[in-house]
Amino acid sequence: MTGRLAGKIAFCTASGAGIGRATAVAFAREGAKVIASDVSMEALKSLRDEGVAETHLIDVRNTKSIEDAAKAVGNIDILFNAAGYVHAGSVLECSDADWDMAFDLNVRSMHRTIKAFLPGMLKRAETSGKSASIVNIASGAGSVRGIPNRYVYATTKAAVIGLSKAVAADFIRKGVRCNAVCPGTVQSPSLDARIAAQAKTLGKSGDEVRQMFVERQPMGRLGTADEIAAMCVYLAGDESAFTTGQTFLVDGGFAL
Ligand SMILES: NC(=O)c1ccc[n+]([C@@H]2O[C@H](COP(=O)([O-])OP(=O)(O)OC[C@H]3O[C@@H](n4cnc5c(N)ncnc54)[C@H](O)[C@@H]3O)[C@@H](O)[C@H]2O)c1
Numbered sequence: 001m002t003g004r005l006a007g008k009i010a011f012c013t014a015s016g017a018g019i020g021r022a023t024a025v026a027f028a029r030e031g032a033k034v035i036a037s038d039v040s041m042e043a044l045k046s047l048r049d050e051g052v053a054e055t056h057l058i059d060v061r062n063t064k065s066i067e068d069a070a071k072a073v074g075n076i077d078i079l080f081n082a083a084g085y086v087h088a089g090s091v092l093e094c095s096d097a098d099w100d101m102a103f104d105l106n107v108r109s110m111h112r113t114i115k116a117f118l119p120g121m122l123k124r125a126e127t128s129g130k131s132a133s134i135v136n137i138a139s140g141a142g143s144v145r146g147i148p149n150r151y152v153y154a155t156t157k158a159a160v161i162g163l164s165k166a167v168a169a170d171f172i173r174k175g176v177r178c179n180a181v182c183p184g185t186v187q188s189p190s191l192d193a194r195i196a197a198q199a200k201t202l203g204k205s206g207d208e209v210r211q212m213f214v215e216r217q218p219m220g221r222l223g224t225a226d227e228i229a230a231m232c233v234y235l236a237g238d239e240s241a242f243t244t245g246q247t248f249l250v251d252g253g254f255a256l
Pocket residue numbers: 013014015016017018019020037038039040043058059060061082083084085086105137138139140182183184185186187188189190191225
């Protein structure tokens with residue numbers, strides 16, 4: 001099927017790599033006008049060749065930059081929040097600075113974008129007669145399953161689910177839906193970095209650590225960013241018009 005998001009305008013964060021990139025491209029392929037953003041302009045470069053309409057340099061930790069973007073972009077139908085950082089370690093290794101950084105990047109970023117873009121989404125919903133949709137990336141880690149060494153990451157991702165439900169409840173009769181997607185372990189540049197870091201710490205090879213991540217997945221393989229993007233397309237568009245305030249696992253059985 002194509003054109004599932006035809007006529008819609010989408011603003012996306014962390015579009016330079018991984019799930020963020022795959023989803024921005026999938027939205028564009030389905031006919032949306034996509035305004036993609038990332039903290040790295042280099043990472044955004046090739047997105048224009050993939051049908052993305054605009055690229056903006058935006059650090060999701062910078063409130064002013066998000067407010068400026070919302071003014072420049074105007075009313076939108078879809079807000080896609082992908083930015084997130086994975087800290088390793090238990091509560092004993094989590095410094096106050098780690099805690100603040102994790103919550104700022106993984107949760108407050110979504111508060112920032114939603115606060116800035118929601119007024120325009122409400123207007124857009126009113127004029128189009130169709131619901132606008134916010135899609136937030138949470139994780140299987142923490143939100144639905146406890147896993148070792150992901151203390152603050154897991155805590156932030158559980159907060160993303162609470163935030164998504166709260167927004168969904170507040171705007172349920174006003175034409176804006178809000179859902180969260182919980183991926184299992186997905187191949188991405190940051191996963192490669194986590195594997196390299198863990199290999200160093202454990203004194204194992206990269207291949208051995210990668211296999212440990214694969215073993216964590218009951219399906220016996222990592223997910224692809226495109227598999228997460230497919231769920232995000234569904235939640236962004238009118239096919240999911242009766243769905244709000246829910247979490248959607250795309251996890252290869254991670255939560256089983
Ligand atoms: N990869 C996984 O296994 C996995 C699993 C569950 C959830 N997630 C979540 O999916 C999301 C994307 O992760 P990924 O691994 O697919 O991609 P990634 O982490 O490899 O890449 C993310 C992109 O985010 C950008 N970014 C980083 N900091 C930013 C900031 N402050 N402002 C704007 N952009 C910023 C980077 O430049 C990069 O282009 C995250 O929220 C992550 O927690 C990932």
